[in-house]
Amino acid sequence: MSDTPPSVVIEGLSKRFDGPDGKPFEAIGGISLSIRPGTLTAFVGPDGAGKTTLMRMMAGLLRPDGGRLQVLGIDLSVDPQEVQNRISYMPQRFGLYEDLSVQENLDLYADLHGVAADVRKERFARLLAMTDLARFTGRPAGKLSGGMKQKLGLACTLVRVPDLLLLDEPSVGVDPLSRRDLWEIIDQIIAAEGLSVIVSTAYMDEAEHCGHVFVLNQGKLLAEGSPAELRDRAKGLTHVVTPEPGVPARDLQARMIDAPDLVADAVPSGGQVRFICQPGCDTAALKSLLHGCDCQPRKEELEDAFMLLLHQNKGSEEGGAASPPPLASEAPVTEINGNGDGPVIAVRDLVRRFGDFTAVANTSFEVKRGEIFGLLGPNGAGKTTTFRMLCGLLPATSGELQVAGVNLRKARAAARARIGYVAQKFSLYSNLSVYENLDFFGGAYGLRGKARQDRVNEIIRQFDLDPDAQSGNLPLGYKQRLAMAAGLLHEPEILFLDEPTSGIDPLARRAFWRTITALSQAGVTVVVTTHFMEEAEYCDRIAIQDAGRLLALGTPREVRERSGITEGNMNEAFIAIVEQARAAGTNGREAA
Template sequence: MDSAVLSGRGLSRHFIVKGAPAPVEAVREVSLEVASGALTALVGPDGAGKTTLLRMAAGLLAPSGGSLSVLGVDVAARPQEVQDRISYMPQRFGLYEDLSVQENMDLYADLHGVPADVRRQRFARLLHMTDLARYTARPAGKLSGGMKQKLGLACTLVRLPELLLLDEPTVGVDPLSRRELWEIVQQLVDEERLSVIVSTSYMDEAERCQQVFVMHEGRLLASGAPAELRSRAEGLSFTAMPRAGESARTLQARLIDAREVVVDAVPEGGHVRFIRRADAADGAIGQLLDGLPVTPVPARLEDGFMMLLQAAKVAPARAAQGGSAALVQHGASVAAGGVADGGEAMIEVRDLVRKFGDFTAVASTSFSVARGEIFGLLGPNGAGKTTTFRMLCGLLPASSGFLQVAGVNLRHARAQARAKVGYVSQKFALYGNLTVQENLDFFGGAYGLYGKRLQQRTSQVLEEFQLRGQEHMPSGQLPGGFKQRLAMATGLLHEPEVLFLDEPTSGADPLARREFWRRITSLSEQGVTIVVTTHFMEEAEYCDRIVIQDAGKLLAIGTPREVRAQAGDAGNMEDAFIAIVEKNRSGGAR
C-alpha cells in the first residue's frame, strides 16, 4: 500500500442537538487508513457518519476525540494547511446560479488564487472533460441537474488538489450524467494519480473503488477491497423467476418479508434477486419459494453490504411488523400486478403540452394510469419529466391538452384535484424549525383533518414510519432518512387516492430504499395509485409501467419487460434507459 493520505485513530465526533436527551454520537471510535493515489468509498445507511467524517477530513469540523491526519498534517491543529492542499465538494455545492458557467469557474479560481497562466490550461481541460465548453455563457441556474454537478466538480478542481473529497456527488443525477461524472473522476485518478475519497449510496459506484469502508451508526463495520466485502455473500445469492401472472414486485415483497430466511430481495430484469440467510434451512427456503425456478448468481458488493447490516442486527424491511395496512383503507380490489381489475383510469393525459415562452418543455404527451398502478416517470436531467410531474400534481398549469386526475379536470379545478392527492417532493419541503409533531399537525390541518381524526391519523403514521420518540425533534435536525419518512407521513395523512413521489429515495442507501418500496407495494395493493420519478433504475422494476422522456418527448412506454425489449432485450433497466436515450439523441433530437 502507498503511504496513507488519511489516517484516523479512535476518531469520534458528537453534536449537542436541541431536543435530544443526550449528545448525538455521529462518529464513534473510528480507526482507518486511506491509501494515496487511489479511489476510496465510504458507504453506509443514512446517519452512518459518512458526511461528518468527510467534514472532519476537510478541516470543517474538529474531532471530539481521537486523532486525524490528512496528507501527513494534524487536521485539528492545522486545518488551513490541509484546506490549502485539498478540494471538497459537499452534497450541495455552492454554485452561483445567476453567474455563467465561465464566471463560476473564474470566481472559484480567484478564491483559490490560481494564476492566470495556470487557469487557462486548467479551464480548457476541465471544460473538455465535463463537456461544458459549449455552455460557458449559460447561467448555472439554467443547467440541468447533471450539468450542475459537473460544473460543481469543475469548480472544485480549478486548482489541482492532492486529495479530492466528494460527498454523494451523484445524488439526483440521471444514469447518463452519473456515468459521465465517474468517467471524469476515474480519468483524474488514472492520469493525475489523484487521491479521491467519495461517499456514495450507489453500491455499483463503490464497486469501482480500490478500497471500501462500511459505516453504520458512526462505527466502522468493515473495510477492504470490493471483492473481499462481497465474498461475505458468496454462495448465498440467487435469482428467482415469478410465476406467470405474478409480478416481480409481488414476489419481492413475499421474500423480503420472510426475514427469518432471506436477508435481502430486489426486482431485477423481470426476476427477483435475493440473498438467503447463511443459517436458513433448505426446507424453509423451499417452502418459501414453493417450486419456483432458482438460479445461483455471483455475489456483488451490495450483497456483501446487506449481509454486514444483517449481521449488525439491522432489519432492512420492517414490513413484516405490520406492513402498511394502517395507512389507507380504500378497500379496492387490486390485481397481483398492482393494477385494479377493470382498469379504472385515475389519471388521463392526452396531447399534454407545456411551453415556457418559445421553449417546449413537454411536447404532446399522452398516457393513462389505472387505480392501484405504480407508474414511473424516467428521463435524463432536463428531459421534461419534472414539468410533467408538476402538471399532474396540479402545481403547474398545462399550456394545452387534456389532464384529469381522480376524476377532476386539472385545467379547470386544480384545487379540487389537490384534495385527492398526496405529494412528496425530492427536496425536504417541510418546516425545519417545527418539530415532527408540529409538522404533522400543520399539514393535517391543511388537508382538513381536525380533532380526533387528526390525532388518530397522526398516531397511525408515527407508528408506521417509525417516528415514535422523534415527535419533539425539530424536523430540520433529523437525519435524511427520517426526513424522508416524515415527508411520506405528511403526504399520506389525508389518505389520498393518488400519491405523487418526486425522487423520493434520492440519496438513500439500499437499506432505506427496500424499506420505502415495501411500503409503496402495500399502498398499491390497497388501491392507491402511485406516480414516481426516480434516477435509481432498479426502482423502475417495481413499477407496473414506466415512461421514458427526453427533450420533452415521450420515447418509450410500457411494462419494464416491454421497455427492456424495446432497447434490444437489455439485461437491466439502466442499460435499457441509456440505450433508448442515446438512440434518440443520435437521431438528432437533443
C-alpha cells in the same frame, strides 16, 4: 509504492455532537484506518453512518474530539490550513453562484485558490472539455440542469491540481447519464494526474468502481477491503427466483422482506427477485416462503455484501436508527374500491411552454387504478414539469389531462383533494413535532375534530413514528416516512412521489418500496419519479422522457426490449434509449 506514506492515517478518531434531546452522541466512534496514495477509495454506509462527518474532518472543517488524524503526512490538529492548501473538497451541496455564468464561477474559484493567470487558460480548457460545458460558458449556473451543475461543481473543485480530492456523494440527485459522465471525468483526472481520490456514495456500482471500500454504520467501521474481498462475504448466499405466474415480482419481494430470519435482502429485477439468504437459514422454510418457485444461485455483488453487513450489524446499540425498518404488511391506508376499469390518469397531447421554450411536447399516456407508474428521464428532460401538471401545481399550455375523473384544466382544486403529494425535499415544518405536523396537515386536508385526531393517531401507528420527536431532527429515512404519512392522511386515490429516495441508502430504499407495495395492494395509484433505475423494476409500467418528448412507454421488460439490451439492467437500457434518440436527432415519440 509500498515505501510511499499513506494519504490518510486515522487512529481512534472520534467526533461527538449534541443530540436533539440535549445528550451527546458519537457521530464517529473510535475509527482507525489508513488510505494508500494514488488510489480511488470509497466510503459507503446508510444515512447517519458518519461518512460526511469523516469527510469534513479530513478536509479540516471539523475538529475531532479524540484520536489522531493525519492527511498527506500533516497532523490536522497542528496545521489544518496546510492540508486545505493541498486538497480539494466537493461537498454534497457545492457552493455555485447561480447568478454568475459558468466561466465566472470558474474564474471566481481560481481567484480563491490563487491559480496563476498563465495556468488558467489551459486548465479551464481541459476542464470544460471534460465536462462538456465549453458551449455553455456564458450561461448562468442557476439555468443549468442538475447534472450540469454537478459537473460544474467538480470543475470548480479542480481549478487547481490537488494532492488529494474528496468527493462527498458527488452524484446524488443526478440521472444515470450525468452520473456516468461524472465518473468518466473522475477517471480522466486520475489517469492524467495520478490523483488520490476519496469518495462517499450511496451507489454500490460506484463503490464497485473503487480500489478499496470502507463500510461504515453508526460511526463504526464494519468492514474494509477491495470490492472482490467484500463480495466474498456473500458467496453462496445469493440467489434469484422467478415468481409464480400472475404474481408481480414486487409482491414476492415484499413477502421475502417480511421474513428477515430467512432473507437478508431482496429486490425485483427483470421480472424475477434477486435475494440473499441469511447464513444458515432453514431451507425448508425458505422453500415454503417461495411457494415452490424456481430458485437458482447467482453471482454475488458488492451490494449483497453491503446489505448483509448492515443486517448483521442491527444488533448494535443504535443499529437501524437512521434507516427505518419496513412497515408491516398491513397497508397503511383504507382499501379503495375501484370505480370500473378505466384509467385514473389520462393524458392526451399534453404541452407545456415557457415563452418560446417547449418543456413538454405532445405527451400522451394512461395510468390504471392501483398501478405503480414510473416517470423517468435525464435532468432537464421535462419529467418534473409533467409531474407538476399531473399534480395540479402547474397549468398545461394545451392538451387534455384527467386525474381521478376530474379535468385538471378546469377544476384543479377538485382533483387535488383526491391526490397526495410527497416532494423531493423535506417540506414539512422542522420546528414542529411529528404529531403537530400531521395534525396541521390533517386540518389543511379538511379533517376535523375527533376524526382528525383518530386519523393522525392511526397513521402514526401504521408508519411507526414517534409523535413527540421534532421533525427537523429525524434521520433522513424517517423524514421521508413522515412526509409520506402526511401525504396519505386524507386517504387519497393517487399518490405522487417526486424522487422520494434521492440521497438515501439502499436499506432505507427497501423500507420505502415495501410501503409502496402495500399501498398498491390496497388500490392506491402511485406515480413516481426516480433517478435510481433499479427502482423502475418495482413499477408496472414506466415512461422515459427526454427533451420534453416521450421516448419509451411500457412494462420494464418491454422497455428493456425497446433498448436492445435485454440481458442488461435498467440503467443500461435507460442510457441506450436516451442516447439512441439523441443520436437520431429526433427525440421521437415511440412506444415500447
